[in-house]
Structures are given as structure tokens and as C-alpha cells.
Amino acid sequence: MDPRPLIFLEKPYTENLGPFSTRRVVLAGLESQMEYWIDLAVGWLEQGAPLDEEIVEALSRIAETRQKAQRLRHRSAALVKRWLREVG
Structure with a gap:
């Protein structure tokens, strides 16, 4: 996993102007071993x-x-349920 996108999670999602796509930043956070980054990635999704x-x-x-x-x-789990409802 490339750790470079992680630092962008420390700003609100709406302020993501970094060189990495939102998807790449979120996945880097979710795939991290540190709950700090996972929590921030979940926050972006919320x-x-x-x-x-x-x-x-x-x-x-x-x-x-x-x-x-x-x-x-x-x-x-709440985000997963929301997505499942939206895609039907």
C-alpha cells in the first residue's frame, strides 16, 4: 500500500485538492493497519x-x-447498509 495519500485524510473530504483521487485516498485509509487512518477514511465516506x-x-x-x-x-457497517439500500 502506498502511504502517501493518507496525509490528505487529515483535512475534510470537501477540501481534498491533493494529487490523489478521493477513491485512492479513502482506500489507502481503509486498508491501513492503523485505526487512526481508518477512522478518517470512514469520516470522509460519512x-x-x-x-x-x-x-x-x-x-x-x-x-x-x-x-x-x-x-x-x-x-x-452503517455505510455498507446505506450502500446496499442505494444500489438495491
Whole structure:
């Protein structure tokens, strides 16, 4: 995983003017081993960053990982459910 996109997660999603796509930044955060970055990536998704199948798969893995904080698992699961409702 390329760690360079992670730093852009420290600003709000709407201020992402970095050289990396929103999708790449979010996936870097979700695939990180550090909950700090995962939490920020989930925050971007809650702020309106677009979801797609690969992002939803990463969120599902987070939601099912007991070693992750409960709040983070629940937020991830809520995003997965929202996406499933939207795509029908």
C-alpha cells in the first residue's frame, strides 16, 4: 500500500485538492493497519465521498474485525447498509 495519500485524510473530504483521487485516498485509509487512518477514511465516506464495490468490501472487512473499535465497526457497517439500500 502506498502511504502517501493518507496525509490528505487529515483535512475534510470537501477540501481534498491533493494529487490523489478521493477513491485512492479513502482506500489507502481503509486498508491501513492503523485505526487512526481508518477512522478518517470512514469520516470522509460519512461526509459524502462516493462508495463503490471495492470500498464497501473494505468496510465489510472492518465491520467484521473484532479487533477494531466497536464504534468504528458500527460506522463501517452503517455505510455498507446505506450502500446496499442505494444500489438495491
